[in-house]
Amino acid sequence: MKLTLHIWRQKNRSDEGRFVTYELADVDDHMSLLEMLDLLNERLIGKGEEPVAFEHDCREGICGSCGLVINGIAHGKEKGTTVCQLHMRHFADGDVVYIEPFRARAFPVIKDLVVDRSAFDRIVQAGGFVSARTGSAPDGNAVPVAKPVADLAMDAAECIGCGACVAACPNGAAMLFLAAKISHLGLLPQGQPERSARARAMVSRMEYEGFGSCTNYRECEAVCPKRISVNFIARLNRDFMKASLFNETIPAGKAAGGA
Amino acid sequence: MKLDARIPAGSLEEKWTRYRSTVKLVGPNNKRKFHVIVVGTGLAGASAAATLAELGYTVSAFCYQDSARRAHSIAAQGGINAAKNYQNDGDSVYRLFYETVKGGDFRAREANVYRLAEVSAAIIDQCVAQGVPFAREYSGTLSNRSFGGSLVSRTFYARGQTGQQLLLGAYSALSKQIGEGAVKMYPRTEMLDLVVVDGTARGIVVRDLVTGKVEAHAGDAVLLCTGGYSNAFFLSTNAKGCNATAIWRAHRRGAAFANPCYTQIHPTCIPQAGPTQSKLTLMSESLRNDGRVWVPKKTGDTRRPGDVPTGERDYYLERIYPTYGNLAPRDVSSRAAKRMCDEGRGVGPGGRGVYLDFADSIARLGEGVIRDRYGNLFEMYERITGEDPYKVPMRIYPAPHYTMGGLWVDYGLMSTIPGLFVLGEANFSDHGANRLGASALMQGLADGYFVIPYTLGEYLAGSAGAKVTPSHPAFAETLAAVATTTEKLLAVKGSRSVDSFHRELGAVMWDTCGMGRTAEGLKSAIAQIRALGERYWQDVRVPGAGEDFNPELEKAGRVADYFELGELMCRDALERNESCGGHFREEYQTAEGEALRNDTDFCHAAAWEWTGPGKDPIRHVEPLAFESIQLATRSYK
Numbered sequence: 069m070k071l072t073l074h075i076w077r078q079k080n081r082s083d084e085g086r087f088v089t090y091e092l093a094d095v096d097d098h099m100s101l102l103e104m105l106d107l108l109n110e111r112l113i114g115k116g117e118e119p120v121a122f123e124h125d126c127r128e129g130i131c132g133s134c135g136l137v138i139n140g141i142a143h144g145k146e147k148g149t150t151v152c153q154l155h156m157r158h159f160a161d162g163d164v165v166y167i168e169p170f171r172a173r174a175f176p177v178i179k180d181l182v183v184d185r186s187a188f189d190r191i192v193q194a195g196g197f198v199s200a201r202t203g204s205a206p207d208g209n210a211v212p213v214a215k216p217v218a219d220l221a222m223d224a225a226e227c228i229g230c231g232a233c234v235a236a237c238p239n240g241a242a243m244l245f246l247a248a249k250i251s252h253l254g255l256l257p258q259g260q261p262e263r264s265a266r267a268r269a270m271v272s273r274m275e276y277e278g279f280g281s282c283t284n285y286r287e288c289e290a291v292c293p294k295r296i297s298v299n300f301i302a303r304l305n306r307d308f309m310k311a312s313l314f315n316e317t318i319p320a321g322k323a324a325g326g327a
Numbered sequence: 328m329k330l331d332a333r334i335p336a337g338s339l340e341e342k343w344t345r346y347r348s349t350v351k352l353v354g355p356n357n358k359r360k361f362h363v364i365v366v367g368t369g370l371a372g373a374s375a376a377a378t379l380a381e382l383g384y385t386v387s388a389f390c391y392q393d394s395a396r397r398a399h400s401i402a403a404q405g406g407i408n409a410a411k412n413y414q415n416d417g418d419s420v421y422r423l424f425y426e427t428v429k430g431g432d433f434r435a436r437e438a439n440v441y442r443l444a445e446v447s448a449a450i451i452d453q454c455v456a457q458g459v460p461f462a463r464e465y466s467g468t469l470s471n472r473s474f475g476g477s478l479v480s481r482t483f484y485a486r487g488q489t490g491q492q493l494l495l496g497a498y499s500a501l502s503k504q505i506g507e508g509a510v511k512m513y514p515r516t517e518m519l520d521l522v523v524v525d526g527t528a529r530g531i532v533v534r535d536l537v538t539g540k541v542e543a544h545a546g547d548a549v550l551l552c553t554g555g556y557s558n559a560f561f562l563s564t565n566a567k568g569c570n571a572t573a574i575w576r577a578h579r580r581g582a583a584f585a586n587p588c589y590t591q592i593h594p595t596c597i598p599q600a601g602p603t604q605s606k607l608t609l610m611s612e613s614l615r616n617d618g619r620v621w622v623p624k625k626t627g628d629t630r631r632p633g634d635v636p637t638g639e640r641d642y643y644l645e646r647i648y649p650t651y652g653n654l655a656p657r658d659v660s661s662r663a664a665k666r667m668c669d670e671g672r673g674v675g676p677g678g679r680g681v682y683l684d685f686a687d688s689i690a691r692l693g694e695g696v697i698r699d700r701y702g703n704l705f706e707m708y709e710r711i712t713g714e715d716p717y718k719v720p721m722r723i724y725p726a727p728h729y730t731m732g733g734l735w736v737d738y739g740l741m742s743t744i745p746g747l748f749v750l751g752e753a754n755f756s757d758h759g760a761n762r763l764g765a766s767a768l769m770q771g772l773a774d775g776y777f778v779i780p781y782t783l784g785e786y787l788a789g790s791a792g793a794k795v796t797p798s799h800p801a802f803a804e805t806l807a808a809v810a811t812t813t814e815k816l817l818a819v820k821g822s823r824s825v826d827s828f829h830r831e832l833g834a835v836m837w838d839t840c841g842m843g844r845t846a847e848g849l850k851s852a853i854a855q856i857r858a859l860g861e862r863y864w865q866d867v868r869v870p871g872a873g874e875d876f877n878p879e880l881e882k883a884g885r886v887a888d889y890f891e892l893g894e895l896m897c898r899d900a901l902e903r904n905e906s907c908g909g910h911f912r913e914e915y916q917t918a919e920g921e922a923l924r925n926d927t928d929f930c931h932a933a934a935w936e937w938t939g940p941g942k943d944p945i946r947h948v949e950p951l952a953f954e955s956i957q958l959a960t961r962s963y964k
Contacts, residue, residue: 098600125566193506197499205456212467222460
């Protein structure tokens with residue numbers, strides 16, 4: 069098939085950026101969208117032009133590296149699918165395709181379609197863990213975890229940290245990402261001792277990073293490639309409210325994620 | 328070059344305990360004075376960096392991805408082995424050890440494997456404590472599944488995402504240390520060379536992948552946790568960014584490379600769909616618990632799978648290997664699939680595929696149970712192929728997946744360069760000539776959480792050499808060498824893309840050094856790879872500049888290394904005149920087509936020494952002494 073591509077090109081963070089149009093022939097049904105971009109880049113290199121920079125790694129929907137906005141939808145219109153698993157059989161000959169980076173204040177563009185999502189890492193560094201010194205763990209079966217609880221924790225833990233939720237949110241909120249992390253650890257018995265401190269520290273870091281607030285658009289859930297439910301946001305709110313009411317003291321340095 | 332494995336004295340069961348009890352320790356106040364450089368943040372790297380920082384060392388960690396959480400360990404689906412014997416089905420440390428050595432076709436070092444089996448149970452405990460949401464029974468206890476090459480059920484799992492969940496555990500532990508300032512993290516940073524001062528590893532040269540800036544970091548020890556080299560085949564199940572550059576450039580600085588020809592071709596991958604395919608996707612081996620592998624009995628049978636009556640199907644794994652059946656180990660299953668396709672009984676485009684059929688399990692257990700066990704894998708299959716595996720059998724074919732070879736290390740995971748340690752898939756030590764399923768995650772975490780904290784301490788306590796800073800002349804020399812290579816790549820300005828060369832190299836590797844190898848094919852491959860490598864340096868086109876975000880330049884450096892590594896893989900395969908595990912030399916097989924080992928001449932690890940560009944490397948040998956195990960013909964019948 070032959071496609072008309074409008075691709076966002078931006079030299080670096082301070083460049084203004086613009087759409088550039090490319091006509092691409094010989095696109096095959098079997099290709100993934102990223103393989104289609106490979107083909108485009110192969111042709112651009114052949115013509116002595118600079119290839120389009122885009123982020124990708126595992127190309128099997130699990131590493132969370134890739135993330136593009138395809139015709140206005142983060143990861144494209146297929147539900148529960150990362151853009152690396154979006155195959156060209158879902159497009160038709162002659163289609164016009166707009167490809168943009170994730171856009172959010174907290175995710176500045178590095179180049180073309182590549183954005184900086186390191187704010188997610190800093191939120192985790194602020195408190196997204198269970199402190200378990202290596203070697204100090206009791207036997208794995210010492211604390212039973214009811215299967216439904218373990219399953220629900222796993223549902224939340226499936227988040228791959230791609231940032232589509234932020235890109236889709238009109239407010240640029242990271243609530244679904246944070247809710248997934250808070251719920252995963254907060255549901256398990258191992259996560260209880262630090263549950264309140266975790267909620268406060270992570271929320272505070274999220275706000276510091278410039279993410280917006282949740283106003284229940286639910287766009288995040290619609291684009292999430294792992295289909296994380298917005299119900300987890302209710303859990304996050306509950307944990308955060310509780311933590312705020314009890315007002316436990318957290319070492320200041322840790323709450324803000326250290327240095 | 329001297330290969331001293333430094334295996335502790337005593338019986339197999341005592342070695343590690345005695346080592347830990349008697350090893351020299353670094354005092355608590357002195358640990359922070361030692362700067363440890365960790366390259367790679369997969370399971371091995373993240374667990375090592377977090378644990379060493381907890382102990383008090385000053386740690387810098389580097390990864391090429393935008394976040395430490397994205398290392399390719401994340402893609403492991405099936406599970407992680409541990410000798411917990413929660414199922415009361417006869418598992419023990421010894422049995423895990425024995426099955427791993429046997430699975431590796433008796434080409435691994437006994438003492439290392441025993442230690443791996445010994446610490447396996449503690450890994451599960453550690454991960455549970457971190458909040459890894461392992462699958463549970465209704466009783467609340469941990470659940471297990473079976474995996475290839477084992478007669479017990481010892482694999483722990485988290486749906487089809489075990490790797491991601493274990494990595495998130497290690498990443499969260501690492502994140503805690505980063506937040507507390509104990510680890511300095513450098514994402515989007517790639518190691519391009521090793522700095523060696525007076526024969527010891529004292530630093531690395533890295534490139535910031537965003538700005539293109541190249542700089543050096545000095546340390547008291549360097550840990551390479553950078554994974555394997557399956558991408559030498561271009562098409563593999565590895566992530567696109569996975570590369571051998573860190574270990575290869577360390578090799579060029581003096582670290583011996585062991586058993587490069589031991590590569591694992593995984594039996595259950597989605598077959599290649601077309602010539603523009605950029606990578607292959609694995610379907611977890613755990614699928615073989617409930618899926619039955621078959622091909623039509625007739626050659627050239629083009630009927631749809633549902634139209635082939637049971638009597639006309641050949642469930643060849645069940646037929647040839649009745650004891651293990653569909654759970655035969657990976658190398659054995661892969662070769663069997665290739666044989667079926669070579670006989671003309673393969674299915675799908677080009678006849679390179681076999682069926683993995685769930686119809687019987689769905690009939691027995693119901694679609695709900697199968698969906699619960701493998702739902703996300705089935706979905707992934709459907710997304711890629713456009714076919715619904717609940718209705719039609721999956722088509723699978725083997726693909727390069729894991730490399731058992733890697734930098735040679737001693738019992739303490741130290742390479743032939745003092746101060747350079749190698750962990751996880753990047754080293755060669757535990758899996759011999761074939762790795763069993765669910766053992767890679769186990770090894771990565773064993774090395775990082777439980778082995779390196781002791782063995783690194785031994786080195787640092789003993790060395791206490793003078794501090795080295797990046798002002799030492801060795802750093803300037805190494806920086807200059809890296810700059811020269813980059814300039815050279817950019818200056819070629821040829822006509823072909825990096826990928827086009829990589830694809831061509833991959834095709835040569837797959838045809839000659841893949842599932843079946845011959846002396847003739849390997850000799851011709853060495854010549855072809857040399858010629859192609861020379862063309863590369865004359866005709867590659869790397870657009871853009873060095874001081875910029877430039878993914879083509881990143882690839883160009885990696886592919887340059889694959890030419891040299893690919894040649895060494897072929898050379899190693901050519902010298903090893905036997906078949907063992909994943910290394911199958913067609914000249915050496917039994918009448919039934921199984922691997923024919925030669926224990927008299929090849930019961931050893933081959934460690935290669937770099938002698939310079941274009942020069943023949945030197946093959947050294949570490950004999951493998953089996954004290955506790957009787958060498959036997961590996962049979963899964």
